[in-house]
Amino acid sequence: MPNRCIRPGDNPDLTKERETCTFDTDELAANLYGSRRNLERRREISQKVSADPDFADPIPHEFLSREKAVDATAKKSKVIFQKWKNLVKPEEMPHLVNEAVGIQGFPLALHHAMFLPSLNSQADDDLAAEILPRAKAYEIIGTYAQTEMGHGTNLRELETTATYDKTTQEFVINTPTRKAMKWWPGNLGKMSNYAVVCCQLIIDGKNLGPHNFLVQLRCEKTHEPLPGITVGDIGPKIAYNTTDNGFLALDNVRIPRRQMLMKHAKVSPDGTYTPPIHAKLNYGAMVHVRAHMIYSHGHLLARAAAVATRYSAVRRQGRIENGGPEVQILDYQTQQHRIFPQIARAYAILFAGQEVRDQYAKTLEGIANGQADLLPDLHALTSGLKSVVTFMGGLGIEQCRMSCGGHGYSDASGLPKLYGVQIGGCTYEGENMVMLQQTARYLMKGVKWAEQGKSLSPSIAYLGKKSGKSLIGLKGGDITREHEAILETLEHTARRLAIDASQLWEKRIKGGECKERAWNGVTVEMNRASRVYTRLFMARSFHRRLLSSPSSIRSVLSDLFSLYLHYECVDMAQHLLEDGHCNGGQIQYLKKRLYEDLTTLRPNAVSLVDSFEISDRELNSVLGRRDGNVYEALFQWAKQSELNYTDVLPAVKNYMMPMMEENRSKL
Numbered sequence: 001m002p003n004r005c006i007r008p009g010d011n012p013d014l015t016k017e018r019e020t021c022t023f024d025t026d027e028l029a030a031n032l033y034g035s036r037r038n039l040e041r042r043r044e045i046s047q048k049v050s051a052d053p054d055f056a057d058p059i060p061h062e063f064l065s066r067e068k069a070v071d072a073t074a075k076k077s078k079v080i081f082q083k084w085k086n087l088v089k090p091e092e093m094p095h096l097v098n099e100a101v102g103i104q105g106f107p108l109a110l111h112h113a114m115f116l117p118s119l120n121s122q123a124d125d126d127l128a129a130e131i132l133p134r135a136k137a138y139e140i141i142g143t144y145a146q147t148e149m150g151h152g153t154n155l156r157e158l159e160t161t162a163t164y165d166k167t168t169q170e171f172v173i174n175t176p177t178r179k180a181m182k183w184w185p186g187n188l189g190k191m192s193n194y195a196v197v198c199c200q201l202i203i204d205g206k207n208l209g210p211h212n213f214l215v216q217l218r219c220e221k222t223h224e225p226l227p228g229i230t231v232g233d234i235g236p237k238i239a240y241n242t243t244d245n246g247f248l249a250l251d252n253v254r255i256p257r258r259q260m261l262m263k264h265a266k267v268s269p270d271g272t273y274t275p276p277i278h279a280k281l282n283y284g285a286m287v288h289v290r291a292h293m294i295y296s297h298g299h300l301l302a303r304a305a306a307v308a309t310r311y312s313a314v315r316r317q318g319r320i321e322n323g324g325p326e327v328q329i330l331d332y333q334t335q336q337h338r339i340f341p342q343i344a345r346a347y348a349i350l351f352a353g354q355e356v357r358d359q360y361a362k363t364l365e366g367i368a369n370g371q372a373d374l375l376p377d378l379h380a381l382t383s384g385l386k387s388v389v390t391f392m393g394g395l396g397i398e399q400c401r402m403s404c405g406g407h408g409y410s411d412a413s414g415l416p417k418l419y420g421v422q423i424g425g426c427t428y429e430g431e432n433m434v435m436l437q438q439t440a441r442y443l444m445k446g447v448k449w450a451e452q453g454k455s456l457s458p459s460i461a462y463l464g465k466k467s468g469k470s471l472i473g474l475k476g477g478d479i480t481r482e483h484e485a486i487l488e489t490l491e492h493t494a495r496r497l498a499i500d501a502s503q504l505w506e507k508r509i510k511g512g513e514c515k516e517r518a519w520n521g522v523t524v525e526m527n528r529a530s531r532v533y534t535r536l537f538m539a540r541s542f543h544r545r546l547l548s549s550p551s552s553i554r555s556v557l558s559d560l561f562s563l564y565l566h567y568e569c570v571d572m573a574q575h576l577l578e579d580g581h582c583n584g585g586q587i588q589y590l591k592k593r594l595y596e597d598l599t600t601l602r603p604n605a606v607s608l609v610d611s612f613e614i615s616d617r618e619l620n621s622v623l624g625r626r627d628g629n630v631y632e633a634l635f636q637w638a639k640q641s642e643l644n645y646t647d648v649l650p651a652v653k654n655y656m657m658p659m660m661e662e663n664r665s666k667l
């Protein structure tokens, strides 16, 4: 098959890999990104960024201090949002940002991810007309300040207050205690001059719960904090160190009434409160990010898989047969078992991420027309997906990192940073254990609706089906039927876990516990049910993609899907076996099939990651570079370490040399 990744001067092992490819890598990439045109645009943007001197890096970011890295990122962001702004469509912006500044955040990250979406979906027409054009033109920079030092998960207990003063028609925003300080919001510390701040709304002494307010933090001319505002950076983190996650305290800061975000909940001048059509519409910005982060986290795993696969094709170490040549480490079964499932999962996450974005768009349309009935289903799905995907991605990236041996531990591989960024997602937008419980709440309702014969939305339709015998391993050589058999088994398992969790919960309630305490006694099982529901959705979503794919890539996608399903089932074997739905022989069959899949996919492994279409600049990994010439590049990379600017470091001159000298003179 033609493969545009093959070029003269490439590492010959990598070229050989690409020559064995059995599918058109461009066709798969076009399918992944939606169309040939999208793929071409992706490439065009990559090339133009590389050619733009404003984006040139004198030395890699890894060697910069935090302050210098923040500076470099801000400088490039200005180029993006001035010079480049009209050259890309909004949906192309994430790719441009990844190419130009990388994955560790930039001054306008929260402006895009949460400030604009909050204003778009929650500000009333007047406030939107005033502020949105300014925000969209980058006349101001905003963020989303919700989490406090003392509370992130339990929003009902946030302490920041917005007390309505009828006499002046203003809200008084206040931080009553140290732990009520806003803590964590991205770009709050140094970059933003405005924020959507989440506060308890107090009217006539009554607490009406968390609501959002637009607050100006800094002077538009000097960027100095305004009176009553204490704001700054919270310090270095595992990753995202070019993001100024910040703290904020507000000392009785007054804002006009109309700066409450009042599209859904409203406060009239006389202090009358009108609730929204759905109690949680104030949480809309979180749903927005959860719906979009699935895809972006899939991309992080795709990068790690690309690095590990390409590097494993060029790295030779050890022999499989005595007297044979040193082999590519990609030929070891353990290496394939570590890496290939990550390739499959990355595709699965990207496909699911695209579906959930579409579902989000439909839900928003409904809300705009006064209908919030799709929201509970979306909330359950996005809560489950964000939890499963970030955890799966973190494990996957770590597997990829370890699969690169010592070089995987170096920042040259790009993998430690990828891991740090990925696992941030386990915490932000709702800690994973907490969000899985949100999914479980919905599943528990679904179990009841199914018992009552009520209609169920597509994502939980399986709760209303009847289980048959598992046909895994009993359907002969037909792969299509095998896929169906596995999907049906996953449906059974997801249903059984939800019903079991529901019964456990009921049993505790019948035993005299209140609903809430009983819930806490079964949350591990609840979260298991949520994970399997989510993994079922991902498998179904991959299957839908396979069935709608063009014939030119159907075969490789089917191989990948087989590996995905077999790996998922072996990984969840405990659940499959627990109720006797599957037996040990069936699990052994799945393992055998998984090992066969590894061999089947081996010739296409490099090409499958080539189809992720991640440029060298975006990948930012010496080990994962397209041409595979890693050894020379590793040396060139290390030479840029600031420790190498001089042969004899002051640290050695001042301490180590005198110590050695003193010790020598004692002899």
Ligand SMILES: CCCCCCCCCCC/C=C/C(=O)SCCNC(=O)CCNC(=O)[C@H](O)C(C)(C)COP(=O)(O)OP(=O)(O)OC[C@H]1O[C@@H](n2cnc3c(N)ncnc32)[C@H](O)[C@@H]1OP(=O)(O)O
Binding pocket: 109, 112, 113, 144, 146, 147, 152, 153, 154, 155, 156, 186, 280, 281, 283, 284, 286, 287, 288, 289, 292, 293, 296, 375, 376, 379, 427, 428, 429, 430, 431, 434, 438, 441, 442
């Ligand atoms: C756009 C590009 C994306 C790229 C990604 C990269 C960018 C990185 C940027 C990262 C920035 C990070 C930002 C943040 O982290 S912002 C802060 C996020 N914080 C959280 O997520 C807090 C988590 N906590 C909560 O969401 C809630 O407190 C919690 C849901 C846990 C509980 O809330 P509450 O006590 O008020 O509600 P209940 O549990 O009692 O539920 C009542 C019913 O409401 C339903 N519900 C809850 N939330 C929602 C929602 N958002 N939408 C719809 N429905 C919701 C809940 O399920 C209950 O329903 P039932 O009564 O029917 O069971």
Ligand SMILES: Cc1cc2nc3c(=O)[nH]c(=O)nc-3n(C[C@H](O)[C@H](O)[C@H](O)COP(=O)(O)OP(=O)(O)OC[C@H]3O[C@@H](n4cnc5c(N)ncnc54)[C@H](O)[C@@H]3O)c2cc1C
Binding pocket: 110, 144, 145, 146, 147, 150, 151, 152, 153, 154, 183, 184, 185, 186, 240, 245, 424, 427, 428, 429, 430, 431, 432, 433, 434
């Ligand atoms: C990189 C990053 C970026 C962020 N960006 C922003 C931002 O832009 N804006 C913003 O407002 N916030 C932001 N945050 C904050 C983030 O949203 C919160 O940290 C997150 O919601 C978790 O809340 P917490 O820190 O209070 O954790 P906690 O709730 O204190 O969690 C600690 C432990 O308690 C457990 N726990 C808590 N409640 C329950 C429960 N009900 N049941 C079972 N277990 C429970 C959790 O599972 C966890 O194991 C960011 C955080 C990070 C790491």
